Amino acid sequence: MDQILDKIDRLIKRRNLSWTRRGNRVNVELRCTGRKQKIHLKRDGEMYLFSSIVLGADHFRRRTKYRREVAYRAWRKNALKDLVTYTFDEAGNLMGVFEQPVATLDLEELLLYIETLAKECDRFEYILTGLDLE
Numbered sequence: 001m002d003q004i005l006d007k008i009d010r011l012i013k014r015r016n017l018s019w020t021r022r023g024n025r026v027n028v029e030l031r032c033t034g035r036k037q038k039i040h041l042k043r044d045g046e047m048y049l050f051s052s053i054v055l056g057a058d059h060f061r062r063r064t065k066y067r068r069e070v071a072y073r074a075w076r077k078n079a080l081k082d083l084v085t086y087t088f089d090e091a092g093n094l095m096g097v098f099e100q101p102v103a104t105l106d107l108e109e110l111l112l113y114i115e116t117l118a119k120e121c122d123r124f125e126y127i128l129t130g131l132d133l134e
Helices: 002-015 064-080 107-129
Strands: 019-022 025-029 036-044 047-055 085-088 094-101
Touching: 002 019, 002 036, 002 107, 025 107, 036 107, 047 107, 064 085, 064 107, 094 107
Parallel strands: none
Antiparallel strands: 019 025, 025 036, 036 047, 047 094, 085 094
């Protein structure tokens, strides 16, 4: 995990990015809008897992119909997008996720993946709520 964290720190410094890293989390400030999104990083064997909460589980409590509607929209987005996949985690949060092999991750890909995940999750959050929650 230290390798990817070092790469993120180098990206932030070299590109003068408005990101901050705290442990395995990167807080991304989106350049054009000033909105923010948190990206969580995890290593699972030979894969890096990138994830970001689109909507927390609290939005779905006692709102089964709304959860089904959001799940359907996420399913449709999954059919159209190659990089980001939307899913519900075990806690009931709507998440944007993707995986990347450890062996082939370079700095340019890392930049692309973090920015894309942040933008796509933030965009879906905005479509669903009109707010900047996560």
